[in-house]
Amino acid sequence: MSGFNRPDKPEEQAPDDHRPTHATDAVSDVASETLAAEALPEISDERLRTMTQDELVDVGSKLDGVEVVSRDYRLEPGSRAEKRAERRVALCFTLAAIFVLAFLVLYIWFPWKYTDAAPFESTLASYYTPLLGFTLGGSLLLIGAGLVFWSRDLMPHEVSIQERHEGASPEIERLATAATLQQGAEGVGIARRTMIRRSLMGAGGLFGLVLLIPVLGGMIKNPYKDNGLYFTAWRKNMRLVRLNGTPIRPGDMEPGALETVFPGVEGALSPDTIADSTTMLIRMHSNQAAKFKSRPGQANYRWNEYVAFSKICTHLGCPVSLYEQQTGRILCPCHQSQFDITQDAKPIFGPATRSLPSLPITLDEDGYFIARHDYREAVGPAFWDRERRPS
Numbered sequence: 001m002s003g004f005n006r007p008d009k010p011e012e013q014a015p016d017d018h019r020p021t022h023a024t025d026a027v028s029d030v031a032s033e034t035l036a037a038e039a040l041p042e043i044s045d046e047r048l049r050t051m052t053q054d055e056l057v058d059v060g061s062k063l064d065g066v067e068v069v070s071r072d073y074r075l076e077p078g079s080r081a082e083k084r085a086e087r088r089v090a091l092c093f094t095l096a097a098i099f100v101l102a103f104l105v106l107y108i109w110f111p112w113k114y115t116d117a118a119p120f121e122s123t124l125a126s127y128y129t130p131l132l133g134f135t136l137g138g139s140l141l142l143i144g145a146g147l148v149f150w151s152r153d154l155m156p157h158e159v160s161i162q163e164r165h166e167g168a169s170p171e172i173e174r175l176a177t178a179a180t181l182q183q184g185a186e187g188v189g190i191a192r193r194t195m196i197r198r199s200l201m202g203a204g205g206l207f208g209l210v211l212l213i214p215v216l217g218g219m220i221k222n223p224y225k226d227n228g229l230y231f232t233a234w235r236k237n238m239r240l241v242r243l244n245g246t247p248i249r250p251g252d253m254e255p256g257a258l259e260t261v262f263p264g265v266e267g268a269l270s271p272d273t274i275a276d277s278t279t280m281l282i283r284m285h286s287n288q289a290a291k292f293k294s295r296p297g298q299a300n301y302r303w304n305e306y307v308a309f310s311k312i313c314t315h316l317g318c319p320v321s322l323y324e325q326q327t328g329r330i331l332c333p334c335h336q337s338q339f340d341i342t343q344d345a346k347p348i349f350g351p352a353t354r355s356l357p358s359l360p361i362t363l364d365e366d367g368y369f370i371a372r373h374d375y376r377e378a379v380g381p382a383f384w385d386r387e388r389r390p391s
């Protein structure tokens, strides 16, 4: 037979200890008296194995010096008020699930792209972020409210007092602790309250999707498609034209000359496209062309002595229109960055750290310059230093 007894009571408290308030003192005294009155009997191993959950919890509490002073439900179990409370909790979780669903739908399908609007006028896109915040915040709020209602109205409210002790717990205490936890889980009622369980699982499961939505959203809807950050107006076989729309042939430019060119297509000279498509067509001197060193993978981007670079500085986006033809340097007037065209517009001075993107060019059947395809690198101030996606 193995037996156990309640641990020794703590020593008398020193007069200068930090004592609790009078109310707590009173409860502690009651608990101590109760514990003292209910000294644990010795229990056999067989009896121990056959004890019910409640008995184990009771024994465990006493072993731990815990006295359950009260354990009540705010609403009577099985009453109409309890059913109402249960429905309220389920409603919170269900609404939370709907809010999460709304968030997912908005995130993927809401027209978020910026469109022009008069000053102080709102477009649909201006509601995108507030709606995401409202739906996601609303779902969190509703899940929180459901949990609060659940714990307030449907879970048991227990007041227990525990005496402190030291040392490792024996097996009986571990069993008792497991039983206590199990009883606590049963008190929560997740197993028998199917309505709450299902609504909570729905809300929680959908909320988990929020973490995956940046990945899943990209699979459902291609974030790069029609995203102006990744593309300019240049397309395959599009002519290089001057501002007045005239195309350019090789013979039109002297060695050392520079022309500012745009995509030669109807509507391509809108402010939207000029902003990132403006390009410099440069005819190098023959000695510069001889030592031209292209960057990896772009050896065929130039046409004989002609090269085309984005006119937007990769530092902060100023137009880099100062060209020193003898030295083959392009200067940015804003912060004096210099780009060497013989090194494929590599920055050799100033704050810019990235070469000017190069536009691949060739001639069409009429002998005019055309683009082979769009820029392969991000034009302008680095766009978070990301490479342009291949189209």
Ligand code: FES
Pocket: 313, 314, 315, 316, 317, 318, 332, 333, 334, 335, 336, 337, 350, 351, 352
């Ligand atoms: S914008 Fe060109 S150097 Fe700063």
